[in-house]
Each structure stands twice: as C-alpha cells, then as structure tokens.
Amino acid sequence: MNTIIAFIFMFGLLVFVHEFGHFIFAKKAGMLVREFAIGFGPKVFSFKNNETLYTIRLLPLGGYVRVAGEDPEIIDLKAGQHIGLEFNNDGKVNKIIVNNKSKHPNARVIEVEKADLDHQLIIEGYEVDEEERVSFRVDPKANFVMNETETQIAPYDRQFASKTVPQRAMQLFAGPMMNFILTIVIFAILGFIQGVPADNALIGGVQENSPASEAGLLAGDEIVKIDETSITKWEEFQQVVQNSPEQELSMVVNRGGEQVELSVVPRSLETQDMVIGQIGVQIDLEKSxxxxxxxxxxxxxxxxxxxxxxxxxxxxxxxxxxxxxxxxxxxxxxxxxxxxxxxxxxxxxxxxxxxxxxxxxxxxxxxxxxxxxxxxxxxxxxxxxxxxxxxxxxxxxxxxxxxxxxxxxxxxxxxxxx
Known part of the structure; x- marks a missing residue:
C-alpha cells in the first residue's frame, strides 16, 4: 500500500508540475486552455473552473494541457446549417445551440449564411421560415452547445497560433523547465535535511565487515594521501578506489590532527560494463x-x-x-x-x-x-x-x-x- 501511495504521489507531482508549466505560460500569453489533464484515456474525475476543464484520467502515462488552436476547432458552422442562438444582456450571442434546439425554446433559430468566429465574431443568416436577413455579434466567450455540453469558442487571438514565436516557444519549454525547477527544489530540501557532502575527502561513516572497517578506518578520518598521490577532494579518493579493485592501497589519514597510516584492499563490484573497487565508506555530510x-x-x-x-x-x-x-x-x-x-x-x-x-x-x-x-x-x-x-x-x-x-x-x- 505504501508503494501505491508513493507512486501515485510521485507520478501526480511530476506530471502536475510539468503540465502546470505549460498551463501557466499559456494563460500568461492569453491562450484559451480547454483542458488540464493528468493521465490519458477515460475520465476518472473532472471539474470545470472558469474556462478550463480539469481532469484525472485512467492511464498513468503522462498528461497534457489542451490549448485552443493546437487541434482543429471542435465545431465549424457552415452555410445552410440551422442553429439556435441565445443572447446576453448586451445583445451579443452567448450560446450557439448546434442540436437539440427543442430543449431551448427561447433560442432564436436561424439558417446560417455566413459565420466568422475567429476574427469578426459575427453570425449572419435568415430567420427560419422568414426571408428577413439578420446579423448578430458574438461574445468572445460564447459557448457552443452540442448534446447539452457547452464548449467555449476560441477567437483567433486566444489560439496558440496567434501568439508570437517567443510566447509559443516559452509555453512549450515551460513544462520541462518546471521539472528542472522541481529537481532543484527537491535536492535543496535534501541538502538541508540530510546535509551537503564535504568538500574534502572526509569519511562520514564506515560499513561493518567492509574492507574499510577491517583496515581500521573510522568516521571522521580525512584521507590526505593514497600511495604517493595527494588527496584533497572526495572525488579524487573515490576515483583511486574505484580504479583499484583487489589492489592493496596505502593510505595516510588525518585523525584528530595526527597522521595515521593504513592499508586497504578494495573489493570488486561488478557494474553493467565494468568492475570497480569499493571499500564501504560514506562521505561526511554538512548541514548548511x-x-x-x-x-x-x-x-x-x-x-x-x-x-x-x-x-x-x-x-x-x-x-x-x-x-x-x-x-x-x-x-x-x-x-x-x-x-x-x-x-x-x-x-x-x-x-x-x-x-x-x-x-x-x-x-x-x-x-x-x-x-x-x-x-x-x-x-x-x-x-x-x-x-x-x-x-x-x-x-x-x-x-x-x-x-x-x-x-x-x-x-x-x-x-x-x-
């Protein structure tokens, strides 16, 4: 159960942070974000807030932010099509009923002659059973209503393609960028909680029954020399040990201000493509x-x-x-x-x-x-x-x-x- 909870938390965090990057920069650029999804496939849970539908989907294979204009728009009004129109207090169309018009008795039903919902935001046509030509302005946040489901229209200035190259590039880059930021934040938390590796070759811990413990190395020892090579950094110490499996190494360590000489033979450890030496010590960590x-x-x-x-x-x-x-x-x-x-x-x-x-x-x-x-x-x-x-x-x-x-x-x- 712990693994399931941990995996769901981890997956949700990684995907949420990634998609939030896309989402926030899309909003900042003025794009219409239709959906913010965690996962793919059938919806498990959803709710709508303002313009965006937030969903959790069944398959844990990623997520997505669906921005208007990235895919072909959902509904395209064509000449000769009968639609119902409802209006807001300003007299502009705020609902375009595509089907099931009988469920909207107050809607004005017209036959479309021309519709531009990208730039001019107008619908022109004729009242059904009348010859009078009519023209209506459309609210930029009007909704299509199809099968009683409302979907907001997307004027061109709210679409992905209408934005500048830097805005679009930033919206695309923002997802990976947020993952890098999350990584930095987590490592900063780890560094603060468990400590930051010391700059010098200072031993923080020695494993039991390891070559290091058998040689007499202790926590707090600072490696200053191996054979005739001076050691100033942990990476230098680590490199010498890894390159010397089953070879005796003469070490000089600083222990409480005194120089102590020891000999240790690194054990062989097989990795995917090589054999390296290991003596069983951990670097000292400093909380800062x-x-x-x-x-x-x-x-x-x-x-x-x-x-x-x-x-x-x-x-x-x-x-x-x-x-x-x-x-x-x-x-x-x-x-x-x-x-x-x-x-x-x-x-x-x-x-x-x-x-x-x-x-x-x-x-x-x-x-x-x-x-x-x-x-x-x-x-x-x-x-x-x-x-x-x-x-x-x-x-x-x-x-x-x-x-x-x-x-x-x-x-x-x-x-x-x-």
Whole structure:
C-alpha cells in the first residue's frame, strides 16, 4: 500500500508540475486552455473552473494541457446549417445551440449564411421560415452547445497560433523547465535535511565487515594521501578506489590532527560494463542551508549530464531498448526505493523529474522538443508551417511513442515475471 501511495504521489507531482508549466505560460500569453489533464484515456474525475476543464484520467502515462488552436476547432458552422442562438444582456450571442434546439425554446433559430468566429465574431443568416436577413455579434466567450455540453469558442487571438514565436516557444519549454525547477527544489530540501557532502575527502561513516572497517578506518578520518598521490577532494579518493579493485592501497589519514597510516584492499563490484573497487565508506555530510542551494544546482547538472550520456549511448547502440523502463518498471523501482526510506524516495523523485524534463526536450514529434523544433523552423523561415502537415507529423510521432511504451511495458512485465 505504501508503494501505491508513493507512486501515485510521485507520478501526480511530476506530471502536475510539468503540465502546470505549460498551463501557466499559456494563460500568461492569453491562450484559451480547454483542458488540464493528468493521465490519458477515460475520465476518472473532472471539474470545470472558469474556462478550463480539469481532469484525472485512467492511464498513468503522462498528461497534457489542451490549448485552443493546437487541434482543429471542435465545431465549424457552415452555410445552410440551422442553429439556435441565445443572447446576453448586451445583445451579443452567448450560446450557439448546434442540436437539440427543442430543449431551448427561447433560442432564436436561424439558417446560417455566413459565420466568422475567429476574427469578426459575427453570425449572419435568415430567420427560419422568414426571408428577413439578420446579423448578430458574438461574445468572445460564447459557448457552443452540442448534446447539452457547452464548449467555449476560441477567437483567433486566444489560439496558440496567434501568439508570437517567443510566447509559443516559452509555453512549450515551460513544462520541462518546471521539472528542472522541481529537481532543484527537491535536492535543496535534501541538502538541508540530510546535509551537503564535504568538500574534502572526509569519511562520514564506515560499513561493518567492509574492507574499510577491517583496515581500521573510522568516521571522521580525512584521507590526505593514497600511495604517493595527494588527496584533497572526495572525488579524487573515490576515483583511486574505484580504479583499484583487489589492489592493496596505502593510505595516510588525518585523525584528530595526527597522521595515521593504513592499508586497504578494495573489493570488486561488478557494474553493467565494468568492475570497480569499493571499500564501504560514506562521505561526511554538512548541514548548511547556504551550501544546500549550490548543491541542488550541482546535483541537477550532474544527473542531467548522466541522462544525456546514457541517451547518446542508446542512439549509438551501446544501450538497447530492452534496458529502458516504462511505468511498470518505474513502479517496481519505486517499490524498492520506498523500502529504503523517505529521503531516498525524494531523491528518486528528483532524478525522475530531471529525466522527464530532458526526455520531453528531445526533438521528436509529439514531444515538447519536437514542437519547439517546428516553432524554430517557423522563426527561420519567417512563415508558419502548414498546421495540417505539422499535425500529421505529431500524430505519427505520438503513435510511435505509444507503441514504444507498449514494448517497454511488456519488457518490464517479462523481467518481473520471468
């Protein structure tokens, strides 16, 4: 049960923060946000506030913010169509009844001759059974009513395409940006709660029955020399140990102001592509709010670099698709992390957040990076790309991503069961 709650919290937080970035910058640019969704598929829960429908959907595969103009508009009035009109106190059309007009006895029914709901916001036509031509102004926030469901119209100035290139680029980039910000915030919290690694090679803890404990190393010892190499940073100490599996190392440590000489033999530890040395020590941690801030940026940078390196290995074939994990694999990993404590779970959440941000910035169709690529091409060409062609590219990309998700999920299930 703890894992289920943790996974729902983590998934909801990562997706909410990402989509909130898209949402808030869409609003800031004056775009009409039709829906803010967590998950895909059938609606589990929904409510509407102002212009936006907020939904939680069944499949935990992501989320989306649906902005007017990104997809073809829902209803297009055509000449000869019979519609019902209702008006506000200013005499402007505020409801356009597309069907079931009998349920709206006060609506004026007309036959459409011309309608422009993008720029001029007018509807022209004839009263049914009369020859008198009529023309009506439409309220910018008028609603279509179809099957008794109301959907707000989207004048062109509220649509995605009407905004400047910087506004659209920022709205697309804001999702990944918020994931990076979340990562920084979580690492800052971790740095403040559990401490920031010391700058020097200061041992904070020694594992029982480890090579370090057998050699006599103690918490508080500062490594100053290994063989004839001077050590000033933990990374230097770590590198020497990892490069020396099953090799005897002569160490000089500073213990309470005294120099102590020790010998230790690192044990071999097999990783995916190499064997490294390990002696069983932990770095000393210093609790400092001031140091927690730069530490959070450093950790975000280091994890970003690691993810990018691994993605490059995937492209060059050094990693295979079989090594990727989907929701099932992430759930299984979350189950293992949750058992090690809340702080490790927070760290895991931060790593997934920066991973989500980077993945979404890849220049692939249907991802934020792919859509940013089209906005960049528009800026270079100085004219927009055909929306239908761009829509087809993103649709194909989305279909391929869903296919990849199915393959990855199936691989996860096989690994867990077999």
């Amino acid at each position: 709010f001031i140091k927690a801030i730069p530490y959070s940026f450093e950790q975000t940078y280091e994890w970003s670099k690691l993810i990018i390196v691994n993605l490059s290995k995937l492209v060059t074939g050094q990693f295979s698709i079989d090594m990727l994990s989907g929701p099932v694999g992430i759930y299984d990993a979350t189950d293992q992390v949750v058992q090690t404590g809340f702080l490790n779970f927070l760290s895991w959440t931060a790593m997934l957040s920066v991973n989500l941000g980077i993945i979404n910035l890849l220049p692939l169709p249907a991802l934020d990076g792919g859509r940013l690529l089209f906005v960049g091409l528009e800026a270079i060409r100085r004219k927009p790309i055909d929306p239908q062609k761009e829509g087809i590219v993103h649709f194909i990309g989305f279909a391929l991503l869903m296919l990849l998700m199915i393959v990855v999920t199936w691989n996860d299930i096989q690994r867990l069961l077999f």
